[in-house]
Amino acid sequence: MSKIKELINKIKKIRLSKMQKLVALIALIALIVAFPYMVNDKYTIHVFILCAMYACLTLSLNLIIGWSGQFSLGHVCFYGMGAYVTTLLMMNFGMNFFLATLISIVFTSTFAMLLCLPTLKLRGDYLAVITLGFGEVFRLFLTNEVDLTKGPAGIPSIPDPVIFGYAIKGKQAYFYFIMILLVAFIAFMKKFNNSGFGMAMMTVNEDDIAATAIGLNTKKYKLLGFGIGGGMAALMGSFYAVYMGMISPTSFAYAESIKMVSMVVLGGMGSIPGSILGAFLLTALPELLRAFSEYRMVLYGALMVVMMIFRPEGMWSRASRLKNEYKIKAEK
Amino acid sequence: MNEILETKGATIRFGGLTAVDGVDLVQKKGEILSLIGPNGAGKTTLFNLLTGVYKCTSGNIFFDHKNITEMKAHERTKLGIARTFQNIRLIRSMTVLENVIIAHPDCNEEKFMDALFRPKKTKEIRRKVVEECEALLEIVGLCDMEDEMATSLPYGKQRLLEIARGLATKPMLLLLDEPGAGMNNFEKEELTTVIRHITDVMKITVLIIEHDMKFVMGISDRIIVLDHGQKIAEGLPEEIQKNSRVIEAYLGSGEFKDEEE
Amino acid sequence: MFFQHLLNGLIIGGIYAMVALGYSMVYGVLQIVNWAHADVLMFGTFIGMLLATFLHVPVIAMVLLAALFTAILGMAVERVAYRPIKSANRRMAVLVSALGMSTFLQNLAQLVFGSGTRQFKVFDTNAYEIGGMKITGMQILILSVTAVMLLILYIMVYRTKLGIAMRACSVSIDNAKLMGINTNMIISGTFGVGAFMAGVAGILVGNYYNAVYPTMGYLLGMKAFAAAILGGIGSIPGAVFGGFIIGVIESLGAGYISSAYRDAFSFLVMILILIIRPAGLLGAKHIDKV
Numbered sequence: 001m002s003k004i005k006e007l008i009n010k011i012k013k014i015r016l017s018k019m020q021k022l023v024a025l026i027a028l029i030a031l032i033v034a035f036p037y038m039v040n041d042k043y044t045i046h047v048f049i050l051c052a053m054y055a056c057l058t059l060s061l062n063l064i065i066g067w068s069g070q071f072s073l074g075h076v077c078f079y080g081m082g083a084y085v086t087t088l089l090m091m092n093f094g095m096n097f098f099l100a101t102l103i104s105i106v107f108t109s110t111f112a113m114l115l116c117l118p119t120l121k122l123r124g125d126y127l128a129v130i131t132l133g134f135g136e137v138f139r140l141f142l143t144n145e146v147d148l149t150k151g152p153a154g155i156p157s158i159p160d161p162v163i164f165g166y167a168i169k170g171k172q173a174y175f176y177f178i179m180i181l182l183v184a185f186i187a188f189m190k191k192f193n194n195s196g197f198g199m200a201m202m203t204v205n206e207d208d209i210a211a212t213a214i215g216l217n218t219k220k221y222k223l224l225g226f227g228i229g230g231g232m233a234a235l236m237g238s239f240y241a242v243y244m245g246m247i248s249p250t251s252f253a254y255a256e257s258i259k260m261v262s263m264v265v266l267g268g269m270g271s272i273p274g275s276i277l278g279a280f281l282l283t284a285l286p287e288l289l290r291a292f293s294e295y296r297m298v299l300y301g302a303l304m305v306v307m308m309i310f311r312p313e314g315m316w317s318r319a320s321r322l323k324n325e326y327k328i329k330a331e332k
Numbered sequence: 333m334n335e336i337l338e339t340k341g342a343t344i345r346f347g348g349l350t351a352v353d354g355v356d357l358v359q360k361k362g363e364i365l366s367l368i369g370p371n372g373a374g375k376t377t378l379f380n381l382l383t384g385v386y387k388c389t390s391g392n393i394f395f396d397h398k399n400i401t402e403m404k405a406h407e408r409t410k411l412g413i414a415r416t417f418q419n420i421r422l423i424r425s426m427t428v429l430e431n432v433i434i435a436h437p438d439c440n441e442e443k444f445m446d447a448l449f450r451p452k453k454t455k456e457i458r459r460k461v462v463e464e465c466e467a468l469l470e471i472v473g474l475c476d477m478e479d480e481m482a483t484s485l486p487y488g489k490q491r492l493l494e495i496a497r498g499l500a501t502k503p504m505l506l507l508l509d510e511p512g513a514g515m516n517n518f519e520k521e522e523l524t525t526v527i528r529h530i531t532d533v534m535k536i537t538v539l540i541i542e543h544d545m546k547f548v549m550g551i552s553d554r555i556i557v558l559d560h561g562q563k564i565a566e567g568l569p570e571e572i573q574k575n576s577r578v579i580e581a582y583l584g585s586g587e588f589k590d591e592e593e
Numbered sequence: 594m595f596f597q598h599l600l601n602g603l604i605i606g607g608i609y610a611m612v613a614l615g616y617s618m619v620y621g622v623l624q625i626v627n628w629a630h631a632d633v634l635m636f637g638t639f640i641g642m643l644l645a646t647f648l649h650v651p652v653i654a655m656v657l658l659a660a661l662f663t664a665i666l667g668m669a670v671e672r673v674a675y676r677p678i679k680s681a682n683r684r685m686a687v688l689v690s691a692l693g694m695s696t697f698l699q700n701l702a703q704l705v706f707g708s709g710t711r712q713f714k715v716f717d718t719n720a721y722e723i724g725g726m727k728i729t730g731m732q733i734l735i736l737s738v739t740a741v742m743l744l745i746l747y748i749m750v751y752r753t754k755l756g757i758a759m760r761a762c763s764v765s766i767d768n769a770k771l772m773g774i775n776t777n778m779i780i781s782g783t784f785g786v787g788a789f790m791a792g793v794a795g796i797l798v799g800n801y802y803n804a805v806y807p808t809m810g811y812l813l814g815m816k817a818f819a820a821a822i823l824g825g826i827g828s829i830p831g832a833v834f835g836g837f838i839i840g841v842i843e844s845l846g847a848g849y850i851s852s853a854y855r856d857a858f859s860f861l862v863m864i865l866i867l868i869i870r871p872a873g874l875l876g877a878k879h880i881d882k883v
Contacts, residue, residue: 071688118867124684125626126867128692129818133860136815144853188448196442196458199434203423210421213383214435215409215501254811258696265689297700304693305674312680326433330458424681 008316032179036172045171047287049243052178053236055279056185058263059272060232063189065261066270067198068225069205070116071124074131075233075260077138080252081108082234083241084142084149087158097161101238105231112230113223120219135254142249154248161242174243181239185232189272194325201225202270255297262300265307268314277316334361336505336537341391342381351377353561354391359505359539364531366540366548368572369558370582375541376418378558379507382539383415384408396504410437414503416494418510418541422482428493429478432465435500468496472526488515495526499534506530508540512547520547527551549573557581597726598848599841604732606840607739608801611794612817613824613832614746615667615787621763621827622783625684628691629670631814632698633788635807637663638795639706642713642805652715660792667788668781670694676777695810702807710806713799735797742790743833749786750829759783763827812856816843819863825873834875838862 016024036045061075085104089095095103115134119127142149149155160167161177168177192198204211204221211218241247259282267278282300286293307314337359344352352374359365367375380386382393384405392401400408414435422431433439439461447454469475472492477485482493491511498506508527512520524547530536542548548555549569557565557572559581565572572578612634619627641659644650650658674694680686719730750756758779761769770776798813799805820839824831839859847855866873 065685069685071685073692118864122867122871125688126822126871128688129626129815129822130860130864130867133815133819133863136812137854137857137860140854140857191448192444195444195447196434196439197444197447199426199430200440202425203434206423206425207421209385210417210423212385212405213409213415213417213421214440214497215406215437216440217404217406258692261689261692265693269685295704298697298704301693301695301697301700305690305697306693308680308686308690308693309677312678312682312686326430326439326458327462330455330462 004315032176036175042171045175047284049171049175049178050287051280051283052182053239053243054260054263054283055276056178056182057233057236057260058267058275058279059185059189060229060236061260062264062267062269062271062275063192063232064225064229065264066268067192067201067205068222068229069124070222070225071128072131072226072229073128073254073257073261074115074135074138075229076252076254076256077131077135078108078112078230078233079237079240079256080138080142080247080249081111082237083247083252084155084237085234086238087155087241087247088148090159091155097159097238097242098163101235104238105234108234108237109227109231113227116223116226120222132254135257139249139253142252149249152249154246154250156246158241158245158247160245168242178239178243181235186272186276193272194329196326199326258297258300262304264314265304266315268316271314271316274314274316278314335359335394336361336396337382337539338394339378339382339391340394342378342388342393343390344377344381344386345389351561352381355558355561355563357556357563359537361537362531362535364527364538364540364551364553366542366552366555367558368542368545368548368555369564373558373581374561375558376509377561379415379509379541382408382507383413409501409503412502412504413507414498414501414505415507416491416498416509416511418513420487420490420494422490422493422497424481424483426482427478428474428480428482428485429462429465429469431482431493432468432496432500433461435497436461436465437502465496465500468499469493471499471529472496473522488519491515492523492526495530499530499536503536505537505539508538508542510541510543512542512544520544523547524551594848595845596724598844600726600728600732602841602844603837604735604840605798605801605844606820606837607735608794608798608836609813609817609820609839610833610836611739611742611790612813613820613836614829615791616818616821617824617826617828617832618759618783618787620821621829622759622766622780623675625675625687626691626818627670627675627784627787628688628814629674629694629698630667630787630791631810631817632695632702633663633667633670633810634791634795634813635702635805635810636666636698637788637792638713638799638805638809639702639711641792641796642711642799645713645715646711655715656793656796659796660789663792663795664785664789667784667791670698671781671784676780699807699810706807708807710804712803713796713805714803716800731801735801738793738797742793746786746790746829755779755782816856816859819859822863822873823866825875828873828875831873831875835873838874 039045057075057079061072064070064072082104085107086097086100089100089103090097115130116127119130143152160169168174200216201221204216204218208218263278263282264275266282267276268274286296335358337357339355339357341354341356342352343350343354355378367378369375377386381388384403388401392399394400395408395411395413400411423434426434438457442454442457466475466478469478472495474489474493474496477489482490485493491514495508495511512523515523527538531538540548540552552569555567555569555572556563557578564581565575565578567575612631615630616627619625637659640662641655644655644658674690675687678686678690716734717730721728750759758769758774759782761772761774762776762779766776769779816839817836820835821832822835823838824833824835839862842862843855843858846858
């Protein structure tokens with residue numbers, strides 16, 4: 001553990017020049033493009049797609065937990081809602097994947113904000129219970145409304161997304177697709193983190209009385225935090241639906257929410273690299289160590305307790321925020 | 333016609349306790365008004381009523397001739413009331429400069445869509461925000477510490493930083509809650525200069541809560557004394573010093589302080 | 594039919610009340626939600642089932658032993674998952690840790706006991722008919738045990754030194770410490786008492802449905818928590834009152850509206866109460882918090 005910590009600190013200290021950054025970026029893009037050809041193994045690519053997908057999901061949940069300072073145990077509902085809305089729009093109305101996803105994002109984030117509304121004035125625990133309870137209602141809805149959702153059996157044979165007449169098909173295409181999404185998510189989070197909006201949200205998170213004293217509407221930031229995080233999760237749900245080609249209520253169980261929370265906690269609340277690190281570790285490790293997968297949930301639970309006692313800021317803590325990032329960004 | 337702040341019978345009750353009891357207060361533009369009184373007299377509670385942290389049980393508050401009694405705290409800030417806190421409330425995870433930037437309206441009203449899709453415009457605004465905030469830090473004498481974490485500053489400097497943060501909201505009225513607490517005499521002199529600069533150069537009206545009588549007598553144009561939530565005296569510093577009710581209120585509670593705490 | 598639903602609701606409501614007390618008491622003292630509460634209950638129920646099925650321990654001894662085990666486990670959870678947390682953002686850290694503990698216990702039970710449903714039936718279940726309503730021996734037992742447990746708790750909280758100390762802690766834990774109260778012990782005691790009640794409730798509910806399974810705490814806990822919020826979290830009479838109301842609403846809702854959505858009613862009640870009266874029904878300004 002201490003060695004990992006040292007390593008992370010070393011990585012944090014690396015500052016690249018513009019040229020070096022450019023080279024690193026090109027190398028990274030080349031690596032991503034070449035990756036499916038290099039490994040050429042469907043299973044490995046699948047694991048990487050899952051890792052990237054969970055990285056995106058963790059980022060979206062971290063926006064809610066780490067940035068807006070609220071606790072959601074129902075993240076899997078937003079993810080599931082995105083998946084179901086997109087799928088139903090595609091299958092019932094023959095809608096294009098991207099249009100359907102857009103609608104499902106708007107729908108889900110509106111829903112997320114409504115869910116958050118009753119607890120705005122209350123402590124975080126209430127929101128956690130409400131989201132937990134909503135998860136249960138959502139599950140009941142999915143299993144009981146057979147006419148709409150096809151019930152416990154789920155919806156099979158979801159069509160592939162089509163873009164400019166080209167269908168995204170096969171592991172390789174989906175790998176590129178999720179990588180584009182992941183890069184977009186990271187870029188979005190970075191912009192968000194350094195924007196006035198993101199800084200205001202962090203202020204509300206840390207001290208809501210000080211926040212109102214400088215003119216911030218705390219309710220607005222809490223609602224938007226939930227809405228944006230929920231919308232991002234819906235996007236990933238849509239991806240999941242077309243990637244797997246089928247969805248059922250079991251994919252969106254409570255344990256999935258817990259898994260995402262552990263990824264956020266392990267990586268570091270409010271940390272972008274932490275989210276990615278947490279998601280990759282907790283997705284890849286159980287796949288690598290098959291024997292270990294039986295104990296996975298037990299370990300997630302223990303991990304959450306241990307991290308909170310010994311390293312509540314996570315592996316890659318938020319304190320790594322660059323000095324006066326806002327100023328640096330303004331002057332560059 | 334040049335009143336900036338006025339309360340009429342401002343009252344708040346917590347259960348059986350009346351923390352602020354029918355206080356009438358008038359402050360003119362440009363005037364340095366001080367609120368004094370023994371501990372628990374209701375000074376900070378009155379501040380909280382003025383800034384909207386609490387809502388009046390009865391009575392009205394007018395700011396710049398507008399009735400703001402029912403207005404929310406953040407709306408009052410946008411209207412032009414800024415404050416500092418008795419127990420310092422800075423954002424721990426941010427630097428000195430960022431703590432000021434975050435209060436600047438152009439920063440926290442920045443359109444996120446602009447940040448994503450109109451980098452040029454955003455960059456220009458941000459540059460202006462940074463410049464203005466650095467100027468504010470200069471006023472309170474913290475500009476060479478802008479890169480430090482806010483909480484690593486010594487106590488007195490943190491209070492000055494809170495003042496700079498309050499100024500960044502572009503207020504007409506600045507409420508200072510014990511700005512001199514925990515400062516030594518030298519720092520208090522600096523503080524006096526800063527407050528003078530705020531009123532004389534920046535033309536911002538200042539309302540102060542303070543315990544240090546020497547400081548209060550030196551800086552105030554007028555003083556209001558609270559005890560048990562009620563206004564017991566009001567007048568020029570010399571008048572207050574001689575007022576028998578004020579002396580009684582302090583001596584009665586054994587808390588008269590003519591030096592710092 | 595209405596009175597039958599009402600009766601069934603009251604009976605399951607008694608169980609919710611006993612579980613809700615654990616949430617409410619801990620919240621009163623520490624202002625945290627003990628997420629692992631319902632999973633501690635599940636563990637205790639499993640122990641009871643094992644004692645009865647494999648060791649053939651007499652019923653009374655089984656209940657006492659299992660509840661005692663639950664109490665110890667509850668105290669251990671506090672020791673391991675709550676007390677050591679010293680993070681700057683303590684509220685969030687405790688919430689995460691509590692959830693972690695809940696996940697840990699639930700999945701540990703799946704590993705140890707298997708994820709299937711076990712049968713658990715040790716009480717006689719003759720059915721009686723009173724005024725056209727059916728009531729089973731099990732239901733009568735639940736009602737009487739609930740009544741006895743609540744009475745004991747009442748005496749303990751309002752008539753003993755431990756109870757006075759607990760109430761002192763709920764007003765202000767720092768002041769209680771200054772008054773020379775061993776607050777750590779009181780916190781432990783609160784967890785212990787809450788878990789003991791939950792252990793008894795778990796054995797009753799296990800027998801009522803003749804089922805013990807690792808995820809049994811999930812829904813039960815959520816409903817009990819809804820009951821605690823409904824009554825006003827931190828309030829002992831509130832938790833009891835809330836428990837019965839949730840039980841009745843659920844039973845009537847399942848009977849008259851939709852049995853498929855039985856588990857959704859408590860959630861809807863919780864949302865409504867948070868919108869209308871976040872302090873809960875009995876959570877007035879001068880509530881007797883513990």
